[in-house]
Amino acid sequence: MFTDTLTQQWHSLDRAQVRELQGRKLHRYLRDCVLPFSAHYQKVFAAAGITAADIRNLDDLAKIPFTSKEDLLPTPEQPRRALEFVLRPDPEVLRKRPSTILRALTRGPARTRDELDREWRPTFMTATTGRSTESVAFLYTQHDIAQLGLGSGRIATMGGRTREDRMLNMFPFAPHLAFWYMFYSGIDRNIFCLSTGGGKVMGTEGNLRAIQKIRPTVLTGMPTFLYHVLSEAVNLGVRAEGIKCILLGGEKVAEGTRRKLAELCAQIGSPDAVVVATYGFTEAKLAWAECPFTPGHTPPGYHLFPDLGIFEVVDPETGKVQPDGVGGELVYTPLEQRGTVVLRYRTGDHIEQGITYEPCPYCGQRMPRLMGRISRVSDFRSMRFQKVKGTIIDFNELEHALDDVRGIGSWQLELRKANNDPLDLDEIYLHVTRASDAPEETLHAAISNMLHSQFEVRPNKIVFQTPEKMRELQKVGVALKEQKVVDNRPKATAAPHQPPPAPKCITEPASR
Numbered sequence: 001m002f003t004d005t006l007t008q009q010w011h012s013l014d015r016a017q018v019r020e021l022q023g024r025k026l027h028r029y030l031r032d033c034v035l036p037f038s039a040h041y042q043k044v045f046a047a048a049g050i051t052a053a054d055i056r057n058l059d060d061l062a063k064i065p066f067t068s069k070e071d072l073l074p075t076p077e078q079p080r081r082a083l084e085f086v087l088r089p090d091p092e093v094l095r096k097r098p099s100t101i102l103r104a105l106t107r108g109p110a111r112t113r114d115e116l117d118r119e120w121r122p123t124f125m126t127a128t129t130g131r132s133t134e135s136v137a138f139l140y141t142q143h144d145i146a147q148l149g150l151g152s153g154r155i156a157t158m159g160g161r162t163r164e165d166r167m168l169n170m171f172p173f174a175p176h177l178a179f180w181y182m183f184y185s186g187i188d189r190n191i192f193c194l195s196t197g198g199g200k201v202m203g204t205e206g207n208l209r210a211i212q213k214i215r216p217t218v219l220t221g222m223p224t225f226l227y228h229v230l231s232e233a234v235n236l237g238v239r240a241e242g243i244k245c246i247l248l249g250g251e252k253v254a255e256g257t258r259r260k261l262a263e264l265c266a267q268i269g270s271p272d273a274v275v276v277a278t279y280g281f282t283e284a285k286l287a288w289a290e291c292p293f294t295p296g297h298t299p300p301g302y303h304l305f306p307d308l309g310i311f312e313v314v315d316p317e318t319g320k321v322q323p324d325g326v327g328g329e330l331v332y333t334p335l336e337q338r339g340t341v342v343l344r345y346r347t348g349d350h351i352e353q354g355i356t357y358e359p360c361p362y363c364g365q366r367m368p369r370l371m372g373r374i375s376r377v378s379d380f381r382s383m384r385f386q387k388v389k390g391t392i393i394d395f396n397e398l399e400h401a402l403d404d405v406r407g408i409g410s411w412q413l414e415l416r417k418a419n420n421d422p423l424d425l426d427e428i429y430l431h432v433t434r435a436s437d438a439p440e441e442t443l444h445a446a447i448s449n450m451l452h453s454q455f456e457v458r459p460n461k462i463v464f465q466t467p468e469k470m471r472e473l474q475k476v477g478v479a480l481k482e483q484k485v486v487d488n489r490p491k492a493t494a495a496p497h498q499p500p501p502a503p504k505c506i507t508e509p510a511s512r
């Protein structure tokens, strides 16, 4: 099904064969690319008393210590710590390699030098969104940019896209993976793609105009923003026939969101649009997509690319690798990256039903798949578990539950303090828009009962808002990511007249 040769060799292999090939590739990757040139992993391997020779199969992978987000964050001693993870080849080492000598003999020394430079020199970067922590840069070489196109191109091919398709990329323009992944998808598969930059660059109206002009067959963007654009299209009576696929990224996707987006597409004249979720993260420099499936059926999971990297599912408490089909934290190790490289990276994301190697019930491929819901803990770790009104609330679950309520369109949950007093009681305001003709009282009761029975909380107020007001509340077109949960509780610790902290650069070493 995939057109690139790498995958053609892998997609029919069974579990043992995939793992054996991955183990061999991992050994060579560590031996030839990572350990000779990574300052960070030279130290980590030395401290653990291991070399590339000790890592020959996937069972050996557990000998490598985990890397976590904290390992990449700057410290006062190491203000540019993430650069320790960048592969910096020694030209002398590369020059003496038999593969380089052979290449120079067949293609000439000038071309060989240029090819090696393109393979190893960082020329591009994306960064983590840095909502809870400082943003971390991930560097790419031309080799990595080719992988962006390869991975996103595979998603396009899996969804049945052809060169006749037209894509509208509505991810916000930013140095973030999602925007560039979709940008390179069109480049790699030779598919027309207009990148609008999302709401912040062109506004809802600009994106609607683009839909009318381009008549796209694929819309890609963040679920909340796509919801706003499509609802506005319905309100204005805009017709957009021929949308075949809605490709979502950047946020998790609840079943309810999927259903609502498909319904909106049907209302503007595209009844056959398939809604596909993707999962990706900055550190992998890749994202993966679900196999497209018929609504109402069990989702077949996310197809992985075993030739480009290894996923492990570990018990978040013990760090032990879970058996197939058992949920846990996702851990990723690349097999093809240059630039910034992290090994056994703990994503902080939880996969509900782990990994399966069984053939996909939809497309028949044996490529490993991630099964069940992914909870993006890392995205809002600081917000995930909050004590509100004396009850610990899992906001991850709460977001899924609200997205699933029929009859409401978009929503925003606002945490406040009574009388805006930091020491007073917590209050929950839920702002919603109606997406059906059901009376407000009926919706009010349905939401209130759901929150009470599933989360043991009752909102202080459920406020019905117009779509315009909701766009303002969620900061559509203003913030990079629409805001569905906001904490407006004043902090008791912040003294009201404290001077602002000194700019950070003053305290940092002059060498920076």
Ligand SMILES: [Zn+2]
Pocket: 291, 300, 303, 360, 361, 362, 363, 364, 365
């Ligand atoms: Zn499939």
